[in-house]
Amino acid sequence: MMRKKKHTGWWIVGIVVVILVAAGLSVGANGGFTRNDEITVGTIGPDVQVWQHIANSKQAKSEGLKIKVKSFTDPVALNRATASGEIDVNAFQSWSYLQAYNKENRKAQLAAMGTTYLEPMGLYSDKYKSVKDIPDGATVAIANNPANTARGLLLLQSAGLIKLKPGFGATSGTNEIAANPKNLQFKEIDDTTGPRVLKSTDLVLIGNTIALTGHLNVLKDSIYHEKVDQSTKDNINVLATAKKNRDNKEYKKLVKLYHNKQIQQWIAKKYQGTKVNVDKPLNYLEN
Template sequence: MKIKNWLVLCASLVVGVLAAVGLHTYNTYSAQSAPDQITVGSQGSDYDVWQHIAASPQAKKLNLKITVKQISDGVQLNNATSENNVNVNAFQSYSYMQAYNKENPQHKLAVIGTTYLEPLGIYSDKYDSLKQIPTGATIALANNPANTARDLLLLQDAGLIKLKKNFGLLGNTNDIVENPRGLKFKEIDDTTGPRVLNSVDAVLISNTVALEGKLNVLHDSLYHEKINQSTRQNINILATAAGNQKKKVYQKLLKLYHEPVIQKYVKNQYHGTKIEVKKPISYLK
């Protein structure tokens, strides 16, 4: 081969290699510059968790750009999700979502996957054990249907009352069939639990609200939920508008939540009160 032809061939090869490298670099850059964008709606301590997740290296590694929106009212947050103003929400239990769906049949939500059980607790500033709660004591309960039912189920589990056999998701105090201590019930906004501790004998407080009131359900409650079959519907979930739950990007978000590094942060930050649950959706039903 003549030197001139050889030089032309070499030059062509170099141009080809550089073009290939440039194309690869462009494709890689393009993929990285167009991450999957998701708006996550949340509230309370969950809002703080998702802000951490959104800024984490793990989210970047999965090519997710997460915007976290805070909506403090659960019904409004579910409405925003069903209307696709929020892609995914992270704040509620499976039973809360079921109750919402029952009351909003035209705007149903669906489960993407499980996240954790955040135990509901019975708290008191006046007594140190359930045995000390006297006859005629006043117990404060959440005033929204899903949480009222959950509160009553915990009181039953604690042996304080008995509910009718077909007690449902929207059950209330009218469904109590045995109340041996003659307990009285006061409905409150479930975000105010810690603030009414000194005005009632006991109050049932969700862990999200308890944490905001500097209470640790594992140490400060008289009694709290455990992970078992009776509490499986109280497991928290990621939810989205019905029909969207199998989207790959939302499944990627679920995977991100369960990353070991993320779970280590959640455990340390919330002192073990958000107990990870990684179960199939069928477990909830």
């Protein structure tokens, strides 16, 4: 009788294992069960194509990653979906945008897992070939939203055209200019119109995503653009997840996958090198 019960017990264990495997679970080496689900990546605009390429790549398959890409148009909605767990990881925002979001959403916090790229903002002109050619009183078209206004002013400071007041922040405006030796005049425009106003103004500050829509290559067509250094670290894009998932090993594989050499070659060709690869530790952003 005892031997029969022992055999029955083993049959029950076997049936349980079969059921769990059928449900999408696998037996781990440590004797526990781990879920083998796909990772849902939420993203916006051109990055949808980037992550669809990554999801279908042989590199993703070799890492054992199943990636589902979901497209969004509203960045706040995407961050909230990530915080709630509807989206596992998102790929669209800069380090400064993530910090601003967390400041405004104390109960739905996100965490960065790794860096991806810098899309340089550029200073463009149809009239002048270099910064030294810019005359006194030139008009600069600048985005009318606070984040890109501040970013544009920081770029002008980097180019040596203006000097900003101490404490200049991520949403500061033209009233925070301390010195303007060339007496630059500022004209606010909608971000999306940048390429269209090139012929009607002296200088235009344009973000790379908008520049690409106007067939402009920031590395070749701008007279000055952002470089990867500490002054632009806030503009580096990151992969983000809900704060509770920041140490998820499967999610972290996405960071390594993004920086894969073959993946980067595809991105560089697709976007003419304007999504500048930034493979830095998170403390580069935090310090």
